[in-house]
Amino acid sequence: MRLMRYRWIAAVVSGGIAWSASAQTARSHYGGVLRVETSDTGDAHFAAQISETLVRSNRHGEIEPWLATDWTHDFANARWIFTARKNVLLQNGVPWAPSESALSIADSKPIEEILVESGQAEKSLAETGPFHVSNLKPGQFARLEASEKYWGGRPFLDAVEIQLGRTRRDQLLDFELGKADVVEAEVTDIKSLKQRSAVVQMSKPLETVALVFENAAISIDVRQALALSIDRATIQRVLLDKQAEVSAALLPQWISGYAFLFLTPHDVARAKELVHGKVNLMLCSDPNDRVLQPVADRIAVDASQVGIVVHQSTGSCDARLFRLPIRSVNPQQALLSMASALHESAPAWAQPYRMERELLKDYHVVPLFHFPLVHVLTPNVRNWSADWNLADVWLEATP
Amino acid sequence: MPRFTFMRIVLVLVWLAATLAYADALEDAAQELAAQIAGHLGAQERAQFITHNISSLPAVDASRARRMIEAALPKHPRAKSVVEITLTFSENAAGYLWVAEIHKGEVEMVAVRPKRAPSLPDRQLLTKRLLWQQSEPLLDVWQQDDTILLLSPTNLAIMEAGQRSEIAIEVPRVRDPRGHIDVEGNRVTAYFPDATCSGTFKPLQLVCENKPSDFSLNGTKVHFTPGRNTLDGIRPSDENVSVCSGLSLTALKENKVELLGKNRAHLDEVDLAGTVTALWPANDGARVVVHNLNTEQYAAYALSVDCSSR
Numbered sequence: 001m002r003l004m005r006y007r008w009i010a011a012v013v014s015g016g017i018a019w020s021a022s023a024q025t026a027r028s029h030y031g032g033v034l035r036v037e038t039s040d041t042g043d044a045h046f047a048a049q050i051s052e053t054l055v056r057s058n059r060h061g062e063i064e065p066w067l068a069t070d071w072t073h074d075f076a077n078a079r080w081i082f083t084a085r086k087n088v089l090l091q092n093g094v095p096w097a098p099s100e101s102a103l104s105i106a107d108s109k110p111i112e113e114i115l116v117e118s119g120q121a122e123k124s125l126a127e128t129g130p131f132h133v134s135n136l137k138p139g140q141f142a143r144l145e146a147s148e149k150y151w152g153g154r155p156f157l158d159a160v161e162i163q164l165g166r167t168r169r170d171q172l173l174d175f176e177l178g179k180a181d182v183v184e185a186e187v188t189d190i191k192s193l194k195q196r197s198a199v200v201q202m203s204k205p206l207e208t209v210a211l212v213f214e215n216a217a218i219s220i221d222v223r224q225a226l227a228l229s230i231d232r233a234t235i236q237r238v239l240l241d242k243q244a245e246v247s248a249a250l251l252p253q254w255i256s257g258y259a260f261l262f263l264t265p266h267d268v269a270r271a272k273e274l275v276h277g278k279v280n281l282m283l284c285s286d287p288n289d290r291v292l293q294p295v296a297d298r299i300a301v302d303a304s305q306v307g308i309v310v311h312q313s314t315g316s317c318d319a320r321l322f323r324l325p326i327r328s329v330n331p332q333q334a335l336l337s338m339a340s341a342l343h344e345s346a347p348a349w350a351q352p353y354r355m356e357r358e359l360l361k362d363y364h365v366v367p368l369f370h371f372p373l374v375h376v377l378t379p380n381v382r383n384w385s386a387d388w389n390l391a392d393v394w395l396e397a398t399p
Numbered sequence: 400m401p402r403f404t405f406m407r408i409v410l411v412l413v414w415l416a417a418t419l420a421y422a423d424a425l426e427d428a429a430q431e432l433a434a435q436i437a438g439h440l441g442a443q444e445r446a447q448f449i450t451h452n453i454s455s456l457p458a459v460d461a462s463r464a465r466r467m468i469e470a471a472l473p474k475h476p477r478a479k480s481v482v483e484i485t486l487t488f489s490e491n492a493a494g495y496l497w498v499a500e501i502h503k504g505e506v507e508m509v510a511v512r513p514k515r516a517p518s519l520p521d522r523q524l525l526t527k528r529l530l531w532q533q534s535e536p537l538l539d540v541w542q543q544d545d546t547i548l549l550l551s552p553t554n555l556a557i558m559e560a561g562q563r564s565e566i567a568i569e570v571p572r573v574r575d576p577r578g579h580i581d582v583e584g585n586r587v588t589a590y591f592p593d594a595t596c597s598g599t600f601k602p603l604q605l606v607c608e609n610k611p612s613d614f615s616l617n618g619t620k621v622h623f624t625p626g627r628n629t630l631d632g633i634r635p636s637d638e639n640v641s642v643c644s645g646l647s648l649t650a651l652k653e654n655k656v657e658l659l660g661k662n663r664a665h666l667d668e669v670d671l672a673g674t675v676t677a678l679w680p681a682n683d684g685a686r687v688v689v690h691n692l693n694t695e696q697y698a699a700y701a702l703s704v705d706c707s708s709r
Contacts, residue, residue, distance in 0.1 A: 027629075028574070028575045030628070030629075060492050060494075061491070061493045086569075087571070148626070153572040153573040153574035154573070154574060155574060156574055156575070253489075253491070254491060254492060255491055255492055257490055257495075257498075258489065258491075258506075258508060260453065260487065261500070261506060329492045331491070351508065353506060353508060
């Protein structure tokens with residue numbers, strides 16, 4: 001019988017996938033309420049703080065045990081049986097007692113695929129996380145309270161208050177007025193924020209800006225022509241303050257290791273060959289997005305060079321320019337999550353490169369840039385990470 | 400055998416073992432990639448490589464890897480045509496990734512772990528001495544002659560004459576784990592915020608109960624605060640280690656332990672490669688655990704204070 005057994009390694013390494021501008025000089029401090037603002041309206045950022053999965057992807061993208069401590073085949077070699085972690089409590093204080101079926105998964109595909117799927121946020125099993133929701137106004141506000149008996153150790157913070165759906169401009173205003181401890185900022189804000197001596201924390205690239213075609217009637221030739229017409233390097237230099245990575249891959253190089261294989265040719269001559277006659281195209285982007293709006297304008301200018309007339313629209317769209325968050329450092333998990341966000345059918349399980357090539361093969365999705373996530377922090381915030389690992393965040397005590 | 404010489408030998412053996420594992424990983428990856436490339440070559444074809452190294456793989460290892468891949472490819476003495484292969488040594492969050500672009504439009508790749516060749520542990524001989532280094536979190540360490548006890552959040556390990564054995568510890572978890580070992584003769588006690596484990600280390604046996612117990616710090620009875628990372632019985636600002644003649648060691652500065660005199664005057668300091676996560680008294684000074692966030696290694700040092708001039 002094949003046996004896979006992983007030893008759980010205590011995850012005391014904090015910081016996750018981001019670097020911090022502030023130095024850690026003292027032992028972590030318990031207590032306090034952290035006030036965070038985000039432009040997101042859903043719970044994607046904090047869902048993992050409330051409910052948990054059998055396994056999870058760590059900061060290296062490796063799948064590690066979480067609510068399950070190990071897994072093995074049953075006697076018939078037909079199912080994988082996961083062992084539940086002991087001493088896990090639900091938010092109401094009742095011991096977590098999963099049913100046998102929740103811990104048994106048919107051995108119908110490679111174990112690597114089963115583990116990646118089991119670690120996806122939508123597969124969360126139980127509300128056992130380090131925080132629990134004490135107040136929720138969907139799309140507006142959430143208050144999370146620390147779970148005193150969390151199996152992984154009580155979080156340092158007493159509570160986290162999250163303002164949802166705030167534009168980044170409003171977030172910076174709130175920060176200036178002392179109403180928030182952590183807010184989001186744009187890559188184009190970095191220079192001015194640093195000049196004002198703000199504590200700015202920039203992650204590795206964790207957001208993909210892509211052009212996504214929504215109108216199936218747009219031919220592959222036109223899609224490819226538009227991709228070839230875009231001068232990514234100039235946009236990156238002029239409009240994005242050189243703070244983004246130019247790319248034609250969904251995943252950034254630091255996560256996949258193979259992004260360099262996806263080339264970003266700016267080939268106007270070839271693009272012209274692909275366009276026959278005048279082509280009109282409706283392009284949508286978020287009108288409140290002060291970074292993507294100028295990028296959309298520039299795409300329209302580039303497209304006009306090859307005979308594609310781009311009209312910016314807020315109604316029906318042939319194509320949309322938007323930001324795709326990268327939710328995992330595990331390449332396959334990230335690609336499955338992106339496919340779901342793009343409403344594309346999930347690629348067949350394979351090496352990440354082959355899965356990504358499958359997703360990009362017909363120019364329905366044209367990646368353009370990878371953005372870092374930028375957060376502005378008050379000086380007393382410690383251990384903030386772009387992946388919102390709130391349980392390890394702490395506030396330095398005021399003297 | 401003198402204690403220091405023995406420790407050097409142990410450290411060199413640990414380094415040697417890690418180096419051999421690294422060499423094996425490179426060899427295995429080279430064999431695997433060569434086999435994948437060979438699948439694309441016809442009987443009349445031979446490979447010609449163009450290499451790029453865009454990773455942190457040392458240039459010498461990249462050259463060695465290329466030679467290993469070339470050597471592992473089947474030889475076709477009568478090959479008439481050349482297939483150009485672009486070999487890129489890349490890396491991602493998990494480790495190295497070697498990518499072969501075969502100029503027939505095919506791409507093959509292989510992941511390589513461990514990512515880096517280990518470097519020989521640093522040694523300081525005057526005021527600090529490296530006792531141990533590991534990737535697993537380390538809470539406290541105790542050393543006498545050729546025996547080292549290593550306390551982590553999940554086990555107590557004993558290293559003796561290069562042999563490691565360990566016993567698992569199941570205690571309630573805290574966010575910022577702390578632990579402390581006391582040894583008296585063959586008796587060992589491990590203190591945690593919500594538990595106390597006691598037993599012997601020869602043989603290695605421990606019994607744990609889920610309640611904190613007092614231990615002595617600078618002559619004061621203290622215990623870990625349940626569920627927290629603080630000590631009850633002492634002010635946080637007094638969490639230092641008293642040494643001779645009113646001197647004390649503190650870890651208030653980043654990546655340093657300071658020697659303070661009377662009236663907390665600064666006398667000396669040692670630089671450490673990481674954040675200090677534990678500082679405990681020892682017979683001739685203190686023992687300190689640091690966490691290097693760059694290498695992700697935990698290291699324990701013995702700190703010796705020269706009290707003769709005080």
